[in-house]
Amino acid sequence: MASLLTTGLIHSPHLSLRTHRFTLLSCSTDSPTPPIGRKLIKHSKLSIDSSPKIKVVDYAPLIESLNRRRLPDEAHQVFIQMKSDNLLPNYRTLSTLMLCFAQNGSVPRARAIWEEILNSSFVPDLVVISKLISAYEQISCFSEVSKIARDISARHPKLLPVVSSLAICCFGKNGQLELMEDAINELDSKEISLDSATANAIIRYYSVFGSLEKMEQAYGRLKKPGIVIEEEEIRAVLLAYLKQRKFYRLREFCSDVGLGRRNLGNMLWNSVLLSYAADFKMKSLQREFIGMRGAGFSPDLTTFNIRALAFSRMALFWDLHLTLEHMRRLNIVPDLVTFGCVVDAYMDRRLARNLEFVYNRMNLDDSPVVLTDPLAFEVLGKGDFHLSSEAVLEFGQRRNWTYRKLIGVYLKKKLRKDQIFWNY
Structure with missing residues (x-):
């Protein structure tokens, strides 16, 4: 049976599911046959020979095939067999193996591959790091995301701004505000400025999960380098003020952003009118409505309905x-x-x-x-x-x-x- 497998399938680069099951059966019944990792390796292709003794191999297609079938244990067997056969996996193989473990919830194995990549001459690329962070986010393993940011800060600081932005967005949209603050403080300690998209996103995360004070601090941090707050974040801030009925602070925010911003339509003016309508301050409501028209803004349906309500x-x-x-x-x-x-x-x-x-x-x-x-x-x-x-x-x-x-x-x-x- 073993000879049939080696002669019939040696030329196939990938192993089909039926062949894989047949191989598992032969391993369990015939003791002299090699383990599954050796068989899977035998049916794959070597990529590069670096020396007569150590061979650099690319088994990424094989690992991807096992990952699609949700077989992380078999992928781990392949990795062990590579080591025992003195085969050196290239970066593509290691990164694919790491993602296979992370996406299937095998965190310790993924962490071990990550450590191996860091301790080698390989430099992790941003695409792989982004996929790794996304995989950890899916299983709510945020401590590993923090570790990735710390490791990049220590080993590859040039990648830190982008990796920190990925980590901040991962923490923020999942309500992990303390971890998000740690990532922000790490950038501040190295005097690295946040990009516009990340700085705006931080305001949005605080408006949803945090306090008004933290949200206002994030807005102050965004204003210092002259970054403009975007419409989505403005709406999130306004919603946070309205939910807590902080109308005076809402009006201060609208004035600070600039009631004359044409690209926002009537959103800021309508929010000011809404803050007065909510307290039924009818004279102030009428005064601001006149001021809105005097500033060159034409009332829309929302403007009239706020007054009508x-x-x-x-x-x-x-x-x-x-x-x-x-x-x-x-x-x-x-x-x-x-x-x-x-x-x-x-x-x-x-x-x-x-x-x-x-x-x-x-x-x-x-x-x-x-x-x-x-x-x-x-x-x-x-x-x-x-x-x-x-x-x-x-x-x-x-x-x-x-x-x-x-x-x-x-x-x-x-x-x-x-x-x-x-x-x-």
């Missing part, structure tokens, strides 16, 4: 009607939030009969849609009509819903709720 909660019908009229002049089409502000304002004051006066000025036959920035709902929430309509749209059978039909369903529901049924 505040007017609706305060039952300021005249201001609500002026808002709708202003929207008509600017050809801004109302969405479900706008209709909800009107319906809730009249229903809360039991003025449902007067809704028709407003209906005549709005297109009730449009298809329902929500186009308002979700930031507005963080502090003002969604009105009763808005929530009810979303439930109807999600679970309703008909697909041709209009605002007219949604309002009809809502009014029927409210009517049934107000009725009293007696059971005899």
